[in-house]
Amino acid sequence: MGKYFGTDGVRGKANEDLTLDMALRIGQYLGWYYGKGKHAKILIGKDTRLSGDMFELALAAGAASTGAQVYLLGVCPTPAVSYLVGKERFDCGIMVSASHNPYYDNGIKIFDHRGQKMDEDVLLQIEDYMDQKSDLELATGDAIGEYIDWQDGLEIYMSWLKSIVPVDLSGMRIAVDLANGSATSTAVETLSSLGATVEAISNSPNGININLKCGSTHPEALVRMMKENDYDLGLAFDGDADRLIAVNSDGELINGDYILYICGKHLKEKNHLNRNMVVTTVMANLGLYKALDAAKIDYTQTDVGDKYVFEEMQKNDYYLGGEQSGHIIFYEHAVTGDGLLTALKLLETMKESGKTIQELSEGLFIYPQLLENVKVKDKKVVLDDEELKKVIESVNEDLNGDGRILVRPSGTEPLIRVMVEAKTDALCKEYVDRVVNYIQERGF
Structure with a gap:
């Protein structure tokens, strides 16, 4: 990770940690970098937070000042930018979003021409320009760029989703929590056009209510809605719609572990789970691994983060992987998590199997889990301590295969994370x- 760019772009409080000047210079560098000998073609999308407009226009102005043609997609899911960059042959794409963070945060995520996260060496070059360690020449005369409101982009994206999951949802009643975010631009229209009856909550963004007691990180309202009404499935998106948490008709959460299990089994039954493999992070629940073993599905683990899940999938051509948070990648179709694609895959599984989401979840027992963070002076010293290793081993012996312990360092803070899964909360x-x-x- 660099000075500004973390594993998921630049992120921070708008006009404090993340400034207009930073956005302007990011846009300038990308316009210059891709514009050597031509007008760069750059796509920009955003979520619904208040500061999105100003960062979108700062990025666009910066890119145009170095000669780029900038296409403004407007409010859209992050995966729409990823897909359209590759499909419509953009040089790169930019998403203005802080995902599941509160409205006062914002972020800038950059995709390369394939719709994948930008290579780190390019991000480091951008950081040098942000710190004024390098200079570049601005465009003049008729070389100056322009920006274009691109209304057709979302239609192309939604049409693509319906072409790869052409499921007939007639007769299905679906409740959706749109987090007052990016999913407001696509989810209801897509699901309705496939025949479903859709009722939405948290679908009136005002700039400051994105993720506010709603969406995949706060699905309580959707849970109540599912318990009190007769719906086949509930769908909760996060702020930029790249994650999905589902809710069954009993009001029980269907997180990423359930989704990997349900979709993994369905793909295997269709002989379409490439190499019989599901990719998870080390934080996936032990119950998922036991259920995959019972279903005779192989699995592999990565470090925490969708970046690492994707790298493993790309390297080995695995089709299904993801995180407990609901960030699921269907690599046969996409190079990033996509909440709406995940929703369509779940619904397709229900339709083709004729089963409820409860029936599809059978065979997976989620072990109770407790995670505690301990502040320390030196993470390496702690993890190298021989006596600590003996304490951890004693826990493993007591668990005796009916649970697990994971002790790991935080990637960004002076913390040791201690996580245990066991048969009961007390254990x-x-x-x-x-x-x-x-x-x-x-x-x-």
């Missing part, structure tokens, strides 16, 4: 406390 607490108390007593 989780007992084993987490054993490790946490040791770390604290040693004064780490």
Whole structure:
């Protein structure tokens, strides 16, 4: 990770950590970098947060000042930018969003010409320009660029989704929580056009209510809606619509682990789970692994982060992977997580199997999980401690295969994360406390 760009772009409080000057210079560098000998072609999308307009226009102005033709997609899901960059042969794409963060944060995520996250060496070059360590020549005369409102982009994206999952949803009643975010631009229209009856909540964005007590990180309202009414499935998106958490008709959450299990089994039954493999992160629930074993489906683990899931899938041509958070990648079709594509895949599975989401979830027991963060002075010293390793091993022996412990460092903070899965919440607490108390007593 660089000075500004983390694993998911630049992110921070608008006009504090993330400034207009930063956006302007990012746009300028991309326009210049891709514009050598031609007008660069750049796509920009945004979510619904208040600061989205100003960052969108700063990026567009910067790119145009170095000769780029900038296409403004407007409010859209992040995966729409990823798809359209590759499909319509843009040089790169930019998404203005802070995903599931509160409205006062914003972010800038950059995609290369394939719709994949930008190579790190290019991001480091952009950072040098942001810090004024390098200079570039602005366009003049008829070389100056322009920007274009591109109304057709979302229609192309939605048509593509319906072409790869042409499921007839007639007779299905679906409740959706749009997080007052990007999904407001596509979800209801797409699902309705496939024949479903759709009722939406959190679908009136005003710039400051994105993710506010709604969406995939706060699905409580959707859970109530599912319990009190007769719907086949509930769908909760996050702010930029690249994640999905579903809710069954009993009001129970269907997170990313359930989705990987349900879709993995369905793809295997159709002989379409390439190499019989599902990619997860180390934070996937032990219950998922036991259920995949029972279904005779192989799995592999990566570090936490969709970036690592995608790298593993790309390297080995695996078709299905994702995270507990609902960030699911169907690599046969897309190079990033897509909440609406995930929703369509779930609905397709229900339709083709003739089963409810509860019936499709059978065979997966989610172990209770407890995660506690411990602040430390030096993460490496803690993890290298031989006595700590013995404490962790004692927990493993007590779990005896009916649970697991994971002790790992935070990637961004001076924290050790202690996670235990066991048969009961009480056991989780007992084993987490054993490790946490040791770390604290040693004064780490």
